[in-house]
Amino acid sequence: MHAPIFLVELKCSFIIYVIDELYLYVLVCRGSGEGERGHHGDEEEQQQAAWAEEAAGVQPLVMPEDGYQWKKYGQKFIKNIQKIRSYFRCRDKRCGAKKKVEWQPGDPSLRIVYDGAHQHGSPASNGGGQDGDGAANRYDLSTQYFGGAGAPTPQTR
DNA sequence: AGGTTTTGACCCTGA
DNA sequence: CTCAGGGTCAAAACC
Numbered sequence: 001m002h003a004p005i006f007l008v009e010l011k012c013s014f015i016i017y018v019i020d021e022l023y024l025y026v027l028v029c030r031g032s033g034e035g036e037r038g039h040h041g042d043e044e045e046q047q048q049a050a051w052a053e054e055a056a057g058v059q060p061l062v063m064p065e066d067g068y069q070w071k072k073y074g075q076k077f078i079k080n081i082q083k084i085r086s087y088f089r090c091r092d093k094r095c096g097a098k099k100k101v102e103w104q105p106g107d108p109s110l111r112i113v114y115d116g117a118h119q120h121g122s123p124a125s126n127g128g129g130q131d132g133d134g135a136a137n138r139y140d141l142s143t144q145y146f147g148g149a150g151a152p153t154p155q156t157r
Numbered sequence: 158a159g160g161t162t163t164t165g166a167c168c169c170t171g172a
Numbered sequence: 173c174t175c176a177g178g179g180t181c182a183a184a185a186c187c
Binding site: 006070073074079080085087089100 | 177178179180181
């Protein structure tokens with residue numbers, strides 16, 4: 001049923017499947033695009049980064065930018081699929097667009113599900129806009145994994 | 158001081 | 173009717 005009706009390749013790193021008008025699946029495959037990370041910060045940061053890397057598979061997971069600005073409002077470990085899912089919502093209140101990003105610890109691929117359509121133009125492609133900052137929302141998912149799923153979100157309800 | 162992100166708890170839906 | 177899973181909200185901490 002969910003047959004991709006559209007396929008786009010981005011920089012050989014991203015493959016986007018448009019399943020529906022409102023749903024978009026993105027698979028991030030880190031094959032040749034090796035990002036350098038020789039960052040030296042505090043000891044704690046290094047330690048956490050190391051743990052995060054180890055947990056995430058030694059590869060940094062960064063949410064691909066799509067020109068929109070998102071605000072994270074939740075994260076959960078979906079044990080059914082053994083993946084961590086983060087919930088994002090468009091910064092624009094007028095816009096009811098939502099976004100779910102899920103990834104598997106130790107797996108460099110991401111799956112992004114767009115829910116709903118934006119009611120405004122892309123801030124990044126706005127010629128005379130005010131913001132136009134599409135590179136602002138960089139979510140390092142690997143660190144999030146460390147914080148959110150270190151203990152598979154007990155969620156003892 | 159303001160805004161954003163993170164974490165935990167609560168609520169709702171489906172099986 | 174009960175249990176489990178998923179999603180959202182709210183408060184606290186950090187930048």
